[in-house]
Amino acid sequence: MELEDQWWKGQLAADIYQALRYKELKLPSYKGQSPQLNFRRYFADLIAIVSNRFRLCPAARHLAVYLLDLFMDRYDVTVQQLHMVSLSCLLLACKFEEREDRVPKLDTLNSLGCMSSMNLALTKQGLLHMELLLLETFQWNLYLPTAAHFIEYYLSIAVHDGDLHDGWPMICLEKTKAYMAKYADYFLEVSLQDHVFLFFTPSLVAAACVASSRLILHLSPTWPSRLQRLTSYTWEILLPCAEKMLIAHDSDVKEASKQKPQGQTTCHGPGQAATVAQYLHRPNASFTQSTPQPSLVLNHGPASYLSHSTTSMQPSNGPNTQSISTSLDPKSNISSRAYPVSMHYSSAASCYDG
Incomplete structure (x- = not known):
């Protein structure tokens, strides 16, 4: 959420904290009703593994899993599609939480061994389409505290x-x-x-x-x-x-x-x-x-x-x-x-x- 590094040590820490507490009261409701809920932990792990591979910050990883949870809660998505959704959630969270130079590049993602093992290859058009769908789902609001x-x-x-x-x-x-x-x-x-x-x-x-x-x-x-x-x-x-x-x-x-x-x-x-x-x-x-x-x-x-x-x-x-x-x-x-x-x-x- 574009927070300054170590914001909790600054003079505005109390104000930032109160803003986060206020924002969490307006988070989207979660019902836990996804038909693919039994696959949820697998895809949360996929996000965690890729996140650690690129040494991404915890906020990006947690936001990515949260986006995935909310998306699964609203759509009936096939397992194969969930691979694309999971990685799109991670990339979108990175663009919101990380510096630009730390966002994983498409070629680097496709070069990971796990991608070939899943027979999955991301395309620029596919990622843009999925990111747009995610943004529309969340009404272009990624200010979601975790x-x-x-x-x-x-x-x-x-x-x-x-x-x-x-x-x-x-x-x-x-x-x-x-x-x-x-x-x-x-x-x-x-x-x-x-x-x-x-x-x-x-x-x-x-x-x-x-x-x-x-x-x-x-x-x-x-x-x-x-x-x-x-x-x-x-x-x-x-x-x-x-x-x-x-x-x-x-x-x-x-x-x-x-x-x-x-x-x-x-x-x-x-x-x-x-x-x-x-x-x-x-x-x-x-x-x-x-x-x-x-x-x-x-x-x-x-x-x-x-x-x-x-x-x-x-x-x-x-x-x-x-x-x-x-x-x-x-x-x-x-x-x-x-x-x-x-x-x-x-x-x-x-x-x-x-």
């Missing part, structure tokens, strides 16, 4: 030196902020995976990302008054959305544990194992004190990440999703959707370098 537009503003005060970690003062504030940003990004991407998050306002989803991250990191109070004042959301309002995110996180932890190579070193968090249910209903609890820790994470070895495996997202009778990820440069595979396992979960998880 959770990605709010997250940095909330992260600016998400961690404070007065917060406690496992009941003890934090030793390294900057490292805590780094992990907070990492988990918030993870939960932000989780919100793209299921259309159910579209039934929450974008600012609420962003706030839930921060709240869920504070829970995972054992920061207390879980939802401090400063965040409640900034977001205007109480813990009770955030609870339904945060619960869905934490359930997805637990599922990722369990999946990562199953896929762990035999004999690989694991690490476990200090204190008692915590479940989603135990976390969710203690918004202001101070966690039981344990031996003071030098940092948030201890004794880390080689990096290991959680990711939403694209092989498990292949819809029935749909395109082979695995070919999409394997066709791209392996160095650019969905890096923004792969994050470390929290050490506070009892599930065995590979250690990683802090």
